[in-house]
Amino acid sequence: MPRINAASLAEHRAKQRRALLDAARDLLADGSAAPSLAEVGRRAGLARTSLYQYFSSREELLDAVIADVLPGWRERIHVAMSAAATPGAKVAAYIEANLALVDEGEHAVVRGLATHARDRMATAGGELHEEIGRPLLEALGGAEALAELVQSVVYTASRMLEEGRDRATVTGHVATLLGPFFKSLDD
The missing domain is CATH 1.10.357 (Tetracycline Repressor; domain 2)
Incomplete structure (x- = not known):
């Protein structure tokens, strides 16, 4: 089971989602191609499989950004x-x-x-x-x-x-x- 780094599961999920959004923003600001979920996960320090708990596709991630x-x-x-x-x-x-x-x-x-x-x-x-x-x-x-x-x-x-x-x-x-x-x- 993944380690929860917050007072509650909801807070943990919010922090993880924020980390993913920030990672995607950083990659976009760097001028790189539209980041893949794998790239965003690496930047945020999350396993690729964990990403799908937050975003089902790159398009959904970009919409969130x-x-x-x-x-x-x-x-x-x-x-x-x-x-x-x-x-x-x-x-x-x-x-x-x-x-x-x-x-x-x-x-x-x-x-x-x-x-x-x-x-x-x-x-x-x-x-x-x-x-x-x-x-x-x-x-x-x-x-x-x-x-x-x-x-x-x-x-x-x-x-x-x-x-x-x-x-x-x-x-x-x-x-x-x-x-x-x-x-x-x-x-």
């Missing part, structure tokens, strides 16, 4: 923007939260999911972009063209971070470029 990653991204954006008092500060918070997530490797996970779970991510990713874009659009008074321009800055700054540029430098460039824009939103 999608369900794990996207709500957290959305929540970080919403919390950052909610804490800001003015429209300009809200837009700045939106950009900073997105760049922090990219810098922490979350975008690499999302990109890996988009590559390996394309159909499922198309739906989930579209919903995510719509959900996180809604408060940005509200902060911009419904100006879709401005939201598109802000998104293009986020995209370019994200690419810079993923190329290995320093986050403080990149966010400094964004602040220099958009600082007057943020101020104009508050006037």
Whole structure:
């Protein structure tokens, strides 16, 4: 019988499942091909046969990673923007939260999911972009063209971070470029 490393069986199973999700996320962030259950098990330190107690297939595992990653991204954006008092500060918070997530490797996970779970991510990713874009659009008074321009800055700054540029430098460039824009939103 396997050893239980928690106060209860339910807690043990939750810890094991979390370890598998984290292992899959790490493998996706590394840019490797969609991880097999065996690869995820090795990374998490679980026997392959034990994996099937948690996920019946790689697709089910990838669905679980999608369900794990996207709500957290959305929540970080919403919390950052909610804490800001003015429209300009809200837009700045939106950009900073997105760049922090990219810098922490979350975008690499999302990109890996988009590559390996394309159909499922198309739906989930579209919903995510719509959900996180809604408060940005509200902060911009419904100006879709401005939201598109802000998104293009986020995209370019994200690419810079993923190329290995320093986050403080990149966010400094964004602040220099958009600082007057943020101020104009508050006037």
